[in-house]
Amino acid sequence: MTLIVITPTTKRAKSEDSMRRWLDEIGPTEPISREAALHLVCCSDKDLPELLAAARAAKERFKPGVITYSRKVFIPLTNLCRDYCGYCTFRRDPADAGAHTMTPDEVLEVARAGERTGCTEALFSLGDKPELLFPEMRQTLRHLGYKSTLHYLEAMCQLVLRETRLLPHPNPGLLSTEWIARLATVSPSMGLMVETTNTALLAPGAAHDNAPDKVPAKRLRTIQDAGKQGVPFTTGLLIGIGETPENRVDTLLAIRDLHERYGHIQEVIVQNFRAKPEIPMAHCPEPTFGEMLRTLAVARLLMPDVNIQAPPNLNAPYYEELLEAGINDWGGVSPLTPDYINPEKPWPHLDQLRVRTEAKGFELRQRLPVYPEFLLALISRSGLLSEKLRAAADDYGLAKLKRAA
DSSP: OOOOOOOOOOOOOSSHHHHHHHHHTOOSSSOOOHHHHHHHTTOOTTTHHHHHHHHHHHHHHHSTTEEEEEEEEEEEEEOBOSOOOTTOSSOBOTTSTTOOBOOHHHHHHHHHHHHHTTOOEEEEEEOSOGGGTOHHHHHHHHHHTOSSHHHHHHHHHHHHHHHSSOEEEEEOSSOOHHHHHHHHTTOSOEEOOOBOOOGGGGSTTSTTTTOGGGOHHHHHHHHHHHHHTTOOEEEEEEESSSOOHHHHHHHHHHHHHHHHHHOOEEEEEEEEOOOOTTSTTTTSOOOOHHHHHHHHHHHHHHOTTSOEEOOGGGSTTOHHHHHHTTOOEEEEEOSSSOOSSSTTSOOOOHHHHHHHHHHTTOEEEEEOSSOGGGHHHHHTSOSHHHHHHHHHBOTTSSBOOOOOO
């Protein structure tokens, strides 16, 4: 397959005076407009420090003095997937080397090991409905005693919730309203990346060619349906896969619109594409670090009251610069399991992350997979999930730290 990459275009402001206008219009509390965002996401290197200063100031008004992270284990429930994305190394076909669906014993072994190292999150990652494409997955599910991958995921979330102190956070792909409701009883939060609203990336040879679950409207619908049910939701965008700076702004605006309507977006991740030799996009250019900083800063200014996160392992060693761009969270970091999506990029050691975060004047705090501002609604309900959340949360809604065994 010949990969077609839609090269990002950069629309610079006509003059420094024009750019100065947009920087001067950044207010202390109100989110910026689309027009301002389009100019700022393409600002010059000269204007970048001022953009970053505005983003950090907005972060400090939102959650001053603290940067959070979630101590997690990564549970790759199955890496079989019916989507063939041009940048993915996680997915497998059944006959591929490394293809695997975890057994309940394997899931519990990882979760208990995480519990011993002080983790509070079990991040479930999996391919999207692989049984619809692969008879081998249907056979595996029958052997395990489940009708579908989502039925199996639900059971494994329940198993971890019942048998350990960890809280499940599933990333299951597209979901119906029924499945959102079912998974919400066994997990306090869930996630689905929008990635991009650029439908051109579905074209033959583009990043989302032959990926039926990456249609932007379908992904936005899942997030909207979660909002209607009040489910705390993590989402975000993936930059450098062929989209333009304008596409990045429009993806952020689509997320902002959903949050303004339903108030359920707990976290927006800005993730940067990393090239790998074994993927169709192996020779595609990665986004520059400057593009990463501009996108993060604009995300903060578009959504000043939403948690903004950037993966530290994909941006090492430039942790300090990410903090300057207005993030308030490092996302999930594991002391035990690799990042199975980007296995070549190890997590930073938590002691190192703490030292470097504190060097920028912030306190590093461990949170739960659900953010504190969404916790009260969850613990007010009855049931096992509520009980586990009460036991896991401290007085600030962050992780109640326990001594690791």
